[in-house]
Amino acid sequence: MSVLETLSPRALAAPESGIVEVVNYARGRDGLIPLWVGEGDSVTPEFINRAAKTSLDKGETFYTWQRGIPALRQALADYYTRHFGTDLPMENFYAVGSGMQAIQLGLQAVTSPGDEVVYLSPSWPNFAAAAEIAGAHAIPAELTYQAGRWQLDLDRVKAAITPKTRLLFVNTPSNPTGWTATREDLAALLGLARERGLWIMADEIYARYYYGKALRAPSFLDVMASEDRILFVNSFSKNWSMTGWRIGWIVAPAEIGQVIENLVQYSTSGVAQFIQQGAVAALDEGDGFVAENIEKARRSRDILCEALTATNRVETLKPEGALYSFLRIDGLADTRRAAIDIVDKTGVGLAPGTAFGPGGASFMRACFLRDPAIITTAADRLQDYIRKL
Amino acid sequence: MSVLETLSPRALAAPESGIVEVVNYARGRDGLIPLWVGEGDSVTPEFINRAAKTSLDKGETFYTWQRGIPALRQALADYYTRHFGTDLPMENFYAVGSGMQAIQLGLQAVTSPGDEVVYLSPSWPNFAAAAEIAGAHAIPAELTYQAGRWQLDLDRVKAAITPKTRLLFVNTPSNPTGWTATREDLAALLGLARERGLWIMADEIYARYYYGKALRAPSFLDVMASEDRILFVNSFSKNWSMTGWRIGWIVAPAEIGQVIENLVQYSTSGVAQFIQQGAVAALDEGDGFVAENIEKARRSRDILCEALTATNRVETLKPEGALYSFLRIDGLADTRRAAIDIVDKTGVGLAPGTAFGPGGASFMRACFLRDPAIITTAADRLQDYIRKL
Numbered sequence: 001m002s003v004l005e006t007l008s009p010r011a012l013a014a015p016e017s018g019i020v021e022v023v024n025y026a027r028g029r030d031g032l033i034p035l036w037v038g039e040g041d042s043v044t045p046e047f048i049n050r051a052a053k054t055s056l057d058k059g060e061t062f063y064t065w066q067r068g069i070p071a072l073r074q075a076l077a078d079y080y081t082r083h084f085g086t087d088l089p090m091e092n093f094y095a096v097g098s099g100m101q102a103i104q105l106g107l108q109a110v111t112s113p114g115d116e117v118v119y120l121s122p123s124w125p126n127f128a129a130a131a132e133i134a135g136a137h138a139i140p141a142e143l144t145y146q147a148g149r150w151q152l153d154l155d156r157v158k159a160a161i162t163p164k165t166r167l168l169f170v171n172t173p174s175n176p177t178g179w180t181a182t183r184e185d186l187a188a189l190l191g192l193a194r195e196r197g198l199w200i201m202a203d204e205i206y207a208r209y210y211y212g213k214a215l216r217a218p219s220f221l222d223v224m225a226s227e228d229r230i231l232f233v234n235s236f237s238k239n240w241s242m243t244g245w246r247i248g249w250i251v252a253p254a255e256i257g258q259v260i261e262n263l264v265q266y267s268t269s270g271v272a273q274f275i276q277q278g279a280v281a282a283l284d285e286g287d288g289f290v291a292e293n294i295e296k297a298r299r300s301r302d303i304l305c306e307a308l309t310a311t312n313r314v315e316t317l318k319p320e321g322a323l324y325s326f327l328r329i330d331g332l333a334d335t336r337r338a339a340i341d342i343v344d345k346t347g348v349g350l351a352p353g354t355a356f357g358p359g360g361a362s363f364m365r366a367c368f369l370r371d372p373a374i375i376t377t378a379a380d381r382l383q384d385y386i387r388k389l
Numbered sequence: 390m391s392v393l394e395t396l397s398p399r400a401l402a403a404p405e406s407g408i409v410e411v412v413n414y415a416r417g418r419d420g421l422i423p424l425w426v427g428e429g430d431s432v433t434p435e436f437i438n439r440a441a442k443t444s445l446d447k448g449e450t451f452y453t454w455q456r457g458i459p460a461l462r463q464a465l466a467d468y469y470t471r472h473f474g475t476d477l478p479m480e481n482f483y484a485v486g487s488g489m490q491a492i493q494l495g496l497q498a499v500t501s502p503g504d505e506v507v508y509l510s511p512s513w514p515n516f517a518a519a520a521e522i523a524g525a526h527a528i529p530a531e532l533t534y535q536a537g538r539w540q541l542d543l544d545r546v547k548a549a550i551t552p553k554t555r556l557l558f559v560n561t562p563s564n565p566t567g568w569t570a571t572r573e574d575l576a577a578l579l580g581l582a583r584e585r586g587l588w589i590m591a592d593e594i595y596a597r598y599y600y601g602k603a604l605r606a607p608s609f610l611d612v613m614a615s616e617d618r619i620l621f622v623n624s625f626s627k628n629w630s631m632t633g634w635r636i637g638w639i640v641a642p643a644e645i646g647q648v649i650e651n652l653v654q655y656s657t658s659g660v661a662q663f664i665q666q667g668a669v670a671a672l673d674e675g676d677g678f679v680a681e682n683i684e685k686a687r688r689s690r691d692i693l694c695e696a697l698t699a700t701n702r703v704e705t706l707k708p709e710g711a712l713y714s715f716l717r718i719d720g721l722a723d724t725r726r727a728a729i730d731i732v733d734k735t736g737v738g739l740a741p742g743t744a745f746g747p748g749g750a751s752f753m754r755a756c757f758l759r760d761p762a763i764i765t766t767a768a769d770r771l772q773d774y775i776r777k778l
Contacts, residue, residue, distance in 0.1 A: 003642045006588065006618055008555075011498045014651040020455075043448035053442045059432035061633040066409075097486055097635070100658045109400045113502035113524045130655045135502045135524050166397075199395065229395055244450040246486070246661050253392045262403040266519040268657065269489045272635050272664065 010133055018125065018336070018355025026343045033370075033378045036339075036349040038124075038175060038323060040296075040369035042241040044278075045289050051281035055274035064273040066261045068095025068249070072276045075283040076249055082287075083208070084221045091254040094261075095276055097268045099205055099235030099248040104130050105263045106231045106250065110167050110199045111136040117201075118160045119169040120152070122177055122326070122353065122360030127169050127203075139165070142359040143179055148317035150179035154188050161196055168193055171203035173210060173217050176326045176356050176365040178319020180210065183218040190223055190230075200230045206322040208239055208290060209297055217321050229253070238323065238369070239290045240282040247275050293369065297323055300368040300375040307379035311386045325366045326353070331389055335364050346381040399522050407514065407725070407744025415732045422759075422767045425728075425738040427513075427564060427712060429685075429758035431630040433667075434678050440670035444663035453662040455650045457484025457638070461665045464672040465638055471676075472597070473610045480643040483650075484665055486657045488594055488624030488637040493519050494652045495620045495639065499556050499588045500525040506590075507549045508558035509541070511566055511715070511742065511749030516558050516592075528554070531748040532568055537706035539568035543577050550585055557582055560592035562599060562606050565715045565745050565754040567708020569599065572607040579612055579619075589619045595711040597628055597679060598686055606710045618642070627712065627758070628679045629671040636664050682758065686712055689757040689764040696768035700775045714755045715742070720778055724753050735770040 004012070019036055026032060067073065073090035080086045080093075096102045103126070111117060113135030119127055121140035128138035141160040143150045157168070170189055172181035181189070193200050202220045210217040220230050232251035237243040252260060264270060301318055304325050308314040313330035332338040335352040342364075343349050353363035368375055393401070408425055415421060456462065462479035469475045469482075485491045492515070500506060502524030508516055510529035517527035530549040532539045546557070559578055561570040570578070582589050591609045599606040609619050621640035626632040641649060653659060671678075690707055693714050697703040702719035721727045724741040731753075732738050742752035757764055 003616075003618060003644050004648070006586075007498050007645060007648055008501045008504075010501060011648050011652060014648070014655060016647060016651060017654055020654075037452060039452055044445075044450035049445040049450075053445060056433075056438040056442060061433035061438075061631065063426060063428055063632050097657045100654075101656060104656050108522055109396050112397045112399060115397075126655055126658075129651075133497055133652065133655055197395075227392075229392060242450065243452050244662050246657055246659065255392050256396060258405060259393070259396055259400050259403070262405060262518075263400060263522065265406055265409075265489075266403060266515055266522055267490060267493050268486045268635055269515075270635060273633050275661065275664075 010135065014129055014133055015125070019351045022339045022343065022349065022352060025340060026349060029347065031347050032343070032349060033347060033374060034349040035366040035368065035378060036351040038238070038367050039243045040238070040241055040293065041371055041374065042293070044241050044245070047285050048240060048242065048278045048281045052274045052278035055277035060273040060277065064270060066264045066270045067257060068093065068271065069273060069276050071280050075280045079283045083216060084219055086221055088251070091257060092251055094250040094252065094257070095271050095279070096248050096250055096264065097271050098246045099233055099237065100126055100130070101268065102233035102248045102250045103127055103201065104134065105260065105267065106201050106233055107131055107134040107136060108263055109231070109256065109259060114164065115166045116162060116164040117167040117169060118157060118165055120171065120174065121358045122356040122363070123171065124175040125355055125357060128357065140358045143177060145359065148315045150177045152181065152185045154192070157189070157192065165196065165198060167199040167201055169201045169203065173206040173319070173321025175206065175322050176324045176360065178322050178324055178326060180217050180321035183222060186218055186220055187223045190220065190228065194228070202230055202232045204232060205235050205238060209294055209323055210321045211298055211301065211318065212320055236279055236282055239293065240286050241293065242282065245275055245278065247271055247279050296372070297369050299372045300370055301325070303372055303375050304366065304368050304379050307383050311383055313386050313389070323367050323369045325368060326363045327366065328363045329386055329389070333362060335362060339364060342385060346385050348378045348381050399524065403518055403522055404514070408740045411728045411732065411738065411741060414729060415738060418736065420736050421732070421738060422736060422763060423738040424755040424757065424767060425740040427627070427756050428632045429627070429630055429682065430760055430763065431682070433630050433634070436674050437629060437631065437667045437670050441663045441667035444666035449662040449666065453659060455653045455659045456646060457482065457660065458662060458665050461669050464669045468672045469640070472605060473608055475610055477640070480646060481640055483639040483641065483646070484660050484668070485637050485639055485653065486660050487635045488622055488626065489515055489519070490657065491622035491637045491639045492516055492590065493523070494649065494656065495590050495622055496520055496523040496525060497652055498620070498645065498648060503553065504555045505551060505553040506556040506558060507546060507554055509560065509563065510747045511745040511752070512560065513564045514744055514746060517746065529747045532566060534748065537704045539566045541570065541574045543581070546578070546581065554585065554587060556588040556590055558590045558592065562595040562708070562710025564595065564711050565713045565749065567711050567713055567715060569606050569710035572611060575607055575609055576612045579609065579617065583617070591619055591621045593621060594624050594627060598683055598712055599710045600687055600690065600707065601709055625668055625671055628682065629675050630682065631671065634664055634667065636660055636668050685761070686758050688761045689759055690714070692761055692764050693755060693757045693768050696772050700772055702775050702778070712756050712758045714757060715752045716755065717752045718775055718778070722751060724751060728753060731774060735774050737767045737770050
C-alpha cells in the first residue's frame with residue numbers, strides 16, 4: 001500500500017487550489033502581471049510594520065491571550081463603531097490566525113461530521129474545502145447570471161436547505177463574482193436562517209471595497225438583532241495590505257467566547273502578540289491607507305472593465321464590490337486551458353473559473369487591486385489577445 | 390434555545406484548559422513565580438528578532454509558500470542532519486503555525502470522523518482535545534508509575550488498539566511526566582505500529598532537553614526505515630524561546646507533501662514570511678542559544694527536584710527529559726484545590742494534574758525552564774509549604 005493510500009479520505013479529497021496550479025505553472029516568469037491571486041501590489045505600510053517591530057523590541061514574545069490581546073479587541077470594537085455604526089463591546093471580537101482560520105473555527109463551532117452547510121456559488125473555493133475537512137458537506141446554491149450581472153436566487157437557497165443544514169455561508173461583496181447583497185437580500189437571507197434555525201457565517205471581508213454610493217456595502221450588521229446567530233469572519237489581508245501576516249478576526253456573540261477560546265487553543269493556540277500589535281496600528285491609524293487602497297481599486301476596476309468591454313467579446317459589467325473582474329470571453333470555453341494560454345501569450349495571470357465551483361467554469365478571475373498604470377498594461381495586452389481570437 | 394445550545398457537540402465538549410483555569414485565577418498577582426505553563430523566562434534572542442524585522446523592512450509581507458519558504462525547509466533539513474544524523478532532503482519538512490497546528494493537520498491527514506487514536510497518558514491535554522474536534526476518539530494507554538519513575542507498558546498500548554485505531558501518538562520526552570522512551574521502547578512501539586498498520590505521530594519537541602549521557606533523547610529517527618509511516622510534529626517554542634511566535638514544523642514523507650499543502654491552505658493558509666525568516670535564523674545561528682537553554686533547564690531541574698525530595702514527602706525522581714517536575718505531594722489528593730491553595734500561600738504557580746488525563750490527577754506539574762535563582766526561591770517556598778502540611 002502506498003503511503004498516500006493510508007491517508008484519510010477527507011485529506012485526499014481536499015483539492016489542490018485551482019489557482020495555485022496555474023500560478024505554479026508560471027512561477028518566476030519575467031514581466032508577469034499576476035492578477036490571479038486575491039492580493040494587491042502594496043507592501044504593508046511602515047506604520048504597521050513599526051508597531052510589530054516595537055513589540056519585538058519590547059520582548060513581547062511569550063504566550064498571550066487566546067482570544068486576542070485586549071488592545072486589539074478594543075481596536076476592533078472601535079473600528080466597527082466608526083465604519084458600521086455598531087456599539088458592540090470588545091467581548092464580541094476575537095483575533096485568529098487569518099480569515100481562513102476564522103472560517104475553520106466557525107465550522108468546528110457549528111457543525112458536526114455529516115452536517116450540511118449551504119453556500120452561494122460561484123465562490124472562493126476555500127470555504128467548501130474547509131467544510132469537507134471539518135466533516136461537513138458543502139452544498140452550493142448558485143447565483144443567477146444574466147446580462148453581465150449576478151443575482152441572488154432565494155428559491156435556490158431554500159431548495160439547497162435540508163434537515164441536516166446547520167449553516168448558511170454568505171460572502172458579500174463576493175469573491176469572485178462581485179455580487180453584492182442589497183439590504184433586502186440580507187434581510188431575506190436572515191429571515192430564512194431564522195425560520196430554519198440556521199447559523200449564518202458572514203464573510204464581509206470586502207465590505208469596504210464597495211463602488212456604490214455608500215461608503216461600504218450593506219452588512220448583516222444593518223439588519224440583524226442581537227440574538228441572531230451570525231458569525232462574522234474577517235481578515236486584515238485586503239484592507240491593510242497584510243496578506244502575508246496571517247491575522248483575521250471573528251465577530252460573534254459574547255456567550256460563545258469560551259468555546260471560541262477552546263477551539264483556538266486546540267488549533268494554533270493563538271496569534272503572535274507582535275502581529276496583533278501590527279493589527280492594532282492598522283485599525284487605529286489605518287483609515288487613510290485603506291481609503292487609498294479603495295481609491296486604487298476603483299480606478300483600476302474602471303480601466304480594466306472598460307478595456308475589456310470595448311472588445312465587444314467580454315460581457316463584464318463593473319462589479320459593485322470586491323476586487324475582481326469575473327469575466328467571460330466569447331469563444332473561450334475551457335478556462336483552465338485559456339488561463340495557461342493567456343499567461344503564455346500575454347504574461348497576464350488570470351485564475352480559471354473552474355476553481356470557483358458550480359456556475360463559474362466559463363469565467364476567469366482578475367484581481368485589480370494594482371497600480372492603475374500596471375492594470376492599463378494588463379488591459380491592453382488582454383484586449384490585444386481577445387481581438388486576435 | 391440559548392446560543393450555546395446551538396453549537397456543535399464537539400465544540401461544546403472541547404475542554405477549557407485545566408491549566409488556564411488556575412492561571413486566570415491568579416492573573417496579575419504580584420511576585421508570582423509562574424511554573425504552570427510550559428514556557429521559559431527568556432525573551433526571544435535578538436538575532437532571531439532581527440531576522441524578522443529585516444524581513445519586514447524588505448517588504449516580505451505577501452502570501453508565500455504554503456509548505457514553508459525553501460530557506461526554512463532547507464534550514465530544518467540541515468538542523469536534523471546536525472542533531473539527528475539524518476540525510477533527509479528539504480522535501481520532508483513543512484512549516485506550520487505551531488506544534489499544535491502540526492498535530493491538528495496530522496490528525497486531519499490520517500483520521501476520519503469515528504476513528505480512534507491512542508496516546509500515552511498522563512499527557513499534555515491538547516492532543517486528545519484536538520483529536521475529538523477532528524471527529525476522532527482519543528483513547529489513553531496509561532504509563533505505569535512506580536517508585537517515582539514512569540514506564541511504558543506495551544500491553545496497555547496493545548489493549549487500547551481496536552480495528553478503528555489509525556494512529557499512535559507518542560510524546561517523548563513526555564510532557565508532563567518526563568518519561569523518555571528508550572531506543573528499545575521506540576523499536577517496540579514501531580513494531581506494533583507496523584504490525585497493526587498504524588501511523589505514528591511523534592512529538593519529540595523536548596528531544597534536546599535530555600539529561601542522560603547522550604546529547605539528545607532517543608528518537609524514532611534512530612529506529613525507523615524510510616517507508617515507515619511517521620509524522621513528526623514539532624515547534625520552535627521551547628528550544629529557541631519562541632513560545633509567542635506560533636511557528637512549528639512537520640517531518641513527513643515527501644509523497645504526502647501535496648496533501649499537507651492542501652490542509653495548510655484550508656486552515657491558516659501558511660505562516661508569515663517574516664516569522665519564517667526568524668525561524669531560519671533560529672536554526673542556522675541558534676545552536677549556542679539552545680545549549681544555554683538546556684544548561685539552564687538542567688541546573689534548575691536539579692535545584693527544584695532536590696529541594697522537593699529533601700522534604701521526604703515528595704516522591705519526585707529527576708525527570709530524564711523535558712522541562713517538568715511532575716510531583717506528587719504526600720497528603721494532597723485534590724490537586725486542583727491544592728494548586729489554588731499553593732498559589733495563594735506561596736505565590737508559586739503549579740498546574741494541577743487533573744489537567745493531564747488518566748493517571749495524572751494526583752500529581753502537579755512545575756515547569757523549571759527558569760533562572761536557577763528564581764527556581765531556588767520557588768523551591769524554598771514549596772519546601773516550606775510542604776513541611777507545614
